[in-house]
Amino acid sequence: MKLIHTADWHLGQSFHGQERHAEHRAFLTWLLDTLAEREADALLVAGDIFDVVNPSLRAQELLYDFIVSAHERLPHLDLVLIAGNHDSGNRIELPAPLMRRLRTHALGRVSWLDDGRLDAERLLVPLTDATGETRAWCLALPFLRPAEVTGARVASDLDASSDASPKDDAPNDYVAGITRVHRQLIEAARDRRQPGQALVAMSHAHLHGAAVSEASERPIVIGGEESISAALFPAEIAYVALGHLHRAQQVGEARIRYSGSPLPLDFSEVAYPHQVVEVTLDGEALLEATAIPVPRPVAMHRIGPGPLEAVLAEVATLEDDPEQPRDQWPWLEMRVELDAPIPDLRSRVDAALAGKALRLLRLERRLPRVEGNNGPARVDLETLGPRNLFERTWEGRWGEPPDADVLADFDRLRQEVQDADHGEEPA
Numbered sequence: 001m002k003l004i005h006t007a008d009w010h011l012g013q014s015f016h017g018q019e020r021h022a023e024h025r026a027f028l029t030w031l032l033d034t035l036a037e038r039e040a041d042a043l044l045v046a047g048d049i050f051d052v053v054n055p056s057l058r059a060q061e062l063l064y065d066f067i068v069s070a071h072e073r074l075p076h077l078d079l080v081l082i083a084g085n086h087d088s089g090n091r092i093e094l095p096a097p098l099m100r101r102l103r104t105h106a107l108g109r110v111s112w113l114d115d116g117r118l119d120a121e122r123l124l125v126p127l128t129d130a131t132g133e134t135r136a137w138c139l140a141l142p143f144l145r146p147a148e149v150t151g152a153r154v155a156s157d158l159d160a161s162s163d164a165s166p167k168d169d170a171p172n173d174y175v176a177g178i179t180r181v182h183r184q185l186i187e188a189a190r191d192r193r194q195p196g197q198a199l200v201a202m203s204h205a206h207l208h209g210a211a212v213s214e215a216s217e218r219p220i221v222i223g224g225e226e227s228i229s230a231a232l233f234p235a236e237i238a239y240v241a242l243g244h245l246h247r248a249q250q251v252g253e254a255r256i257r258y259s260g261s262p263l264p265l266d267f268s269e270v271a272y273p274h275q276v277v278e279v280t281l282d283g284e285a286l287l288e289a290t291a292i293p294v295p296r297p298v299a300m301h302r303i304g305p306g307p308l309e310a311v312l313a314e315v316a317t318l319e320d321d322p323e324q325p326r327d328q329w330p331w332l333e334m335r336v337e338l339d340a341p342i343p344d345l346r347s348r349v350d351a352a353l354a355g356k357a358l359r360l361l362r363l364e365r366r367l368p369r370v371e372g373n374n375g376p377a378r379v380d381l382e383t384l385g386p387r388n389l390f391e392r393t394w395e396g397r398w399g400e401p402p403d404a405d406v407l408a409d410f411d412r413l414r415q416e417v418q419d420a421d422h423g424e425e426p427a
Contacts, residue, residue, distance in 0.1 A: 001127065001135040003200065003279040004035060004292075007046035007243030008261035010086065012059025014051070015331065016361040020263075021058055022327040026297035027262050028066045031276065034292060036073055038278060041135070042127045043070070043077060046243030046259065047084025047143055047204030053091065053419065064095075071102040078127050083108040083142040084204040084243055085415075092142075107140045110148055110181060118181055120188030127200070136198040136238070136281060139185050143204040143244070145419075146412050149177025172408055175228060178205065182232045190236070198238040198281045206244055207251045210258065230256050238286045239279050248273050248291065255286050262294045267302045267333040267362065298328055301358075304335030305366050308345070311336050312352045320357040333362040386414060 011024050035043060050059055070077055081104065083092040089108030096106045111119045127136040182203070189199050206212075206227040230252050233240045240256040246269055248260030259277045264270050275291040301318055304311045311334055320330065334349065342348070346363065353360060384392075390410050394402040402410070 001042075001129055001198070001281040002038060002040050003042045003044055003127070003136075003239070003241075003281070004031075004038065004040045005044045005046065005202075005239075005241040005257070005259045005277040005279055006031070006262060007204070007241070007259045008048040008084070008246055008265070009045070010048055010051040010261065010263075010265055011062050012051045012055040013265060015265075018331075018359070018361060019058075020298075021062065022325075023263055023297045024059075024062055027294060028062060030295060031262075032066065032069055032073060034276070035070065035077065038292075040074070040077065040278075041129055042138070043079045044138065044200070044202050044241045045079070045081045046202050046241050047082050048086045048243060049081060049084065049092065050087050052086060053088035055091075067099060067102055067104050071104070075103075076128070076130050076132070077103060078125070079104040080125050080127075080138050080140050080202065081106045082140050082202055082204055082243075085143045085145075087143070089142055105138075105140065107142050109142060110144065118184040118188075120185050121192075123185055124189055124192055134194075134197060136200050137189055137193055139189050139199065139201040139203075139237075141182065141185055141201070141203045141205075144178050144181060145415065146174045146177075149174065149181055172404075174408070174412075178228055179232060182228070186232075186234065186237070196283050198284045198286075199236060200239045200241065200279075200281075201233055201237050202241040202243075204243045207242065207256070210245050210251050211247050211249055212245060236284075238281055238284060239289065241277075241279075246272065248275050248277075254289055257289060263296070264300055267300065267331075270300050270302050299330035300332075301330055302333045302335070305337050305364075306335075308336050308338075308342065308348070312348070315352055315356075315358075318356070318358065322355075322357040324357060326357075326359075329357045329359045332358045332360045333364070334360065335364040335366060337366045337368075339368055387411065 009024065009027075013020050049063060067079060070079060079102075081092065083089040087108065092106050092108035099106055105125045107123060107125075111122065113119050123140050125138040125140050126134040127138055129135045186199075186201070193199060207230050208227050209230070210227075230240075233256060238255065242251070242256070242258045245258045246261040246265055248258060250257045257277055260272060260275060261269070262274055262276065264272060264274065273291065274294045274296065276294060278290045278292055280287040280289075303314050306314075315332070315334065318330070318332075336345070345365070349360070349363060387407070387410070391401055391407070394406070
């Protein structure tokens, strides 16, 4: 059986204020061709389908056009989507009854039975081959927000657990809740499978030891405090399809992988290998997992840091094609190191770009450090990020860095504010 694993599409992303619909459309067209060429039985999309919880109509249109086209072209394809932390679980599930007619399963939230146990059955998706026979089960676990997995119900379940031991104690209620949900879902899958059927887990989560991108996406939700162990996925899980981190990588074993984002979502991700993963199952076991590089529909250049003249000279060597449509012109970031103020910096940059089919999105000025300057340090808030700013402010006020509990409270509050700002309904 053959699966394609992808994640972190971020449809509708505004890249420094610029839309990327043309790039996303090109990727989805390529993906559809790849599914057909590779004769895939299923497509697994491990979260962050959209960039924000209230995506634009154009972003939603991209997704639904792709689903319909995939079903028309590959009528036997099973498509499984889970919500990531950038998605609204409610929005992902809203058209679920309609999408099931297109062999598409959309899971946005977990739910609980009256006795407090996880409603695991709705998260188990059968994956069938071309004959319609179930060859595997997908354990489709969407991103878990703190309010969904903490509280009296989960805590009492943990207290009553017969397999609890000091070595299994999670560092906080949130991680304990995430751990318990994974375990309950795996146990339900064990009971449901038949001999010869593989188990494939799909989760939008942060695993211990995974490499985080330089400009990591929205703060690894609890700033790393929410990371879970790869040991949660026992050897009987043939493959673990992960989303959340943009850098493609395996975590410890070849069967546990982040596919990474198919397109660079920040200039810091230019050098990442952007790919989807082709997964081949043989009965209950993983036969092979192979990376398929994703062609980059729009080039992205990161120039510098260096002196202005060196940066401008490098820009002059960049290839461009003015005959291309503007939405295919390369994106450009320039990082200039300054020894002294250059009042006409922007005009000199604009002059160097005149007539070139390049789109300058970011001009970063790097100022020299001045020894003995006791004034406040210059801070680039966009680069620093809210969490690091909070830590600096706390340490400046109290003389010591905030402890883990304070940071966990800050991160939970920030997640709630972000969800509220984007219209996400409370769990």
